[in-house]
Amino acid sequence: MLTMKKFALPNQSGPCRVLSFDDKCVGCNKCVNVCPMDVMIPNPEKGEEPIVVFTEECWFCGGCVQECPVGALTLVAPAKQRISTIWKRKETGEEFRVGMTNPLPPVTTPPSGNRK
Amino acid sequence: MNWHEYVAQTGQVPKWPYELGYDKETVISCDVLVVGGGVAGCRAAIAARQGGASVVVMDRGFSKRSGEGGAGVDHWHGAVTNPCSKVTPRMYSEAAMDTTDGFTNGLARYIIGKEGYDTLLEVEKMGVQIRDEDDEFKGSIFRDDETKLMFAYDIENKHCLRIYGYDIKPCVDREMRRLGAKVLDRTCVTSLLTEGGRQGARVIGATGVNDRTGEFVVVKAKAVVISAGRTNRLWGFAPELTESQSMCNLNQTALGNTIGWRAGAEFIGMEMSGRAVLSGLGYAPYSTGNNNNTYQGAPTVDRNGKDVYYANAYGKLLYDEADIFKASDEGSFIIGHGIGLDNGYKPQYRITTTDPELWKKVMAGEYQQPFYNDMTKLPATSRRMIFGLMLAHEGKCRVPIYKNFTQWGFDPDKDMLQYPVQDYSRFPIDTSWCGPENTPANWRGGGGGYLVDWRLQTSLPGLFAAGCGPIFGHGCHGESHTSGRYSGRQAALYAGQNDAVEPDAEQIRRERERCYAPIRTNGDVGWKELNYAIAKIMQDYCGDYKTEHTLDMGIRRMNDLFETEGQRMYASNPHELVRVIESLSLCELGIAYMEAAKARRGSVKGLGFFRNDYPEYDEAQKKHIPISLKDGKVHTRDLSLYYHLEAPYSSDLEENYQRYSQA
């Protein structure tokens, strides 16, 4: 964060993030190459995670997430959409959302269908 | 990481990672060129290869996931010849014509009816699951136990199927490549080549620019299929606000139509108007409580758990799940939503929707917001069908909804999804995620497309149309596969009967100059600035208020923008260059839309078209007004809405189909 202060950077456009890469990323660029919008470019450093350049061109199709062989990618909806997608537990009345602190454990039921 | 982080961490701006080829020109020849590798384009390529043609596909994105259909599908419409269906191809075509007062595509709808289900059976062979093979939904009212097919919208007539379509695009893409179609990914088509370089002549190829290398590509072909999808960026352009999180993506510029307009093809229905859907200004698609489309049948309750009911087209409340999936009139059928019949359905064809009195009841204090989508009330199979099947396979749902929701603990067996708190008096609650204010009244998106004949050939010889956008009055996932498959077959036949013609070198040279101007001019206008200005003109001059005078003003403004700022564009890399090329093309397309709106001197309901200087709805306006460029000038004529059943064609749908579909 300190390094951020050293440079004159313009504001980020609308969605700041779009994708988050975790430590599992091996920099194979499969996500870069499947993206229909060409939102990312490969990192100049081989083996490092790609760089998201055109954030506001992402259309949130999730193609890159699905393509990642190691499950390193998460699609991050903009905050205004995270905060407006709410569900309520019928029994208890508690409210939850994507991106909340202290979430419930994941539900692991796979989607319907028998193709992998 | 994103760009800002990279710069902040390294103190360096990343260099463009791909080798630049601005001066490189690649020339390729083939029998059939497919412009746009969406589902329609992939199917066209497959059919043309099966017809023995050599095939090149140019796709703006990467065809494995590109296009509207690249992110998945859960409804397959128009499968009227499936063994359970009570709808016939004739009923399908005639109902579509009836419900739009003739302003749809009677011949394309018939072709869909004839071939839509066969087209689906082919994707089943390519690896897409279309049946409940594992008997997960056994006993459900939506399933036929013999065929294991599952139905949406209308469980009596059974012509719209629920499918496991998340990976449909990778499957058709793989098949297309397996059959040997040559795919030029990341290549944005910029123009059509015509015989002698003349407007209105036979189409013999196309040019394109690669969005990574900037390389120029020339493809010579005996026949060309246009399947480049519909437009998005013309009225409703706001990527910083919507985060493109809408039903459209930024590659959707209908450039496939613009290049045909420039080449002199005839278009119809361009004046059609409807509220643009830019759902990202509201909420992420499918992310909030609603009870329509993919969620059809999901119960709604208010803050206190009080039930909100569905109603049929006549306002009769429906208390039984099965009744939600039945037509409102005895003997009729529900056509289904999202197939390009945008200007209202007659009651007998309509889907069931929320109690029309709901808002009044809210104001009277009978109901309190927020509403919730409460799937816990459903039978377990129905709940699983909505969340496990439909929401896991529908476009843009697998990752943003199914994966992300469950990862954060959403459980449809226990949780209720909240509807946005909104003023639903101005907007149907059914599609709550579109948001009432997301598209101001004057942001009206256009329809329209190429005028096609029974071969799906346009008015230009050798140019065929397929899919959503290129073909007027047609449009959904299954329909696009089907028209693509049909067009590809026809294009291969045409290529077999016509020799190759060498393109005009001057036409190619001029196009190359035009495409590279933004990297030579060193201008000061970026593609987004131009695109915002284009959208502003369309919103102001081709919105709700339209007169001859204001449309003329709009055309003048667009020309001015094109000739002034449009000549001062910059592009710092090929990606931006292609966005500039697209944006400039939108100026041309906007003018075409405004010319079409000018050419219709009257108002007509079937097109949702209203002119303030001709405010009466006029019976005499029930006609097509094909519009084209001839020698650079706008040319229009009148055409019957039933041209597909008039001379030189037979008055019988089936006879025409038999005559033209295979030969």
Ligand SMILES: Cc1cc2nc3c(=O)[nH]c(=O)nc-3n(C[C@H](O)[C@H](O)[C@H](O)COP(=O)(O)OP(=O)(O)OC[C@H]3O[C@@H](n4cnc5c(N)ncnc54)[C@H](O)[C@@H]3O)c2cc1C
């Ligand atoms: C979220 C979502 C859910 C949907 N769900 C359903 C559903 O359940 N059922 C249903 O029937 N329909 C559904 N639809 C609609 C359906 O996806 C479309 O009707 C269908 O994909 C249209 O197919 P197409 O091939 O005509 O166009 P597209 O799929 O949009 O393909 C167009 C292709 O053209 C390419 N292209 C564009 N411009 C150029 C250019 N200049 N040069 C080269 N290539 C170019 C693009 O890269 C793209 O690959 C949905 C749409 C969305 C967005």
Ligand code: SF4
């Ligand atoms: S979600 Fe889709 S558009 Fe966005 S980066 Fe991933 S592949 Fe590209």
Ligand code: SF4
């Ligand atoms: S596909 Fe996965 S592993 Fe490969 S670069 Fe992308 S995030 Fe990293």
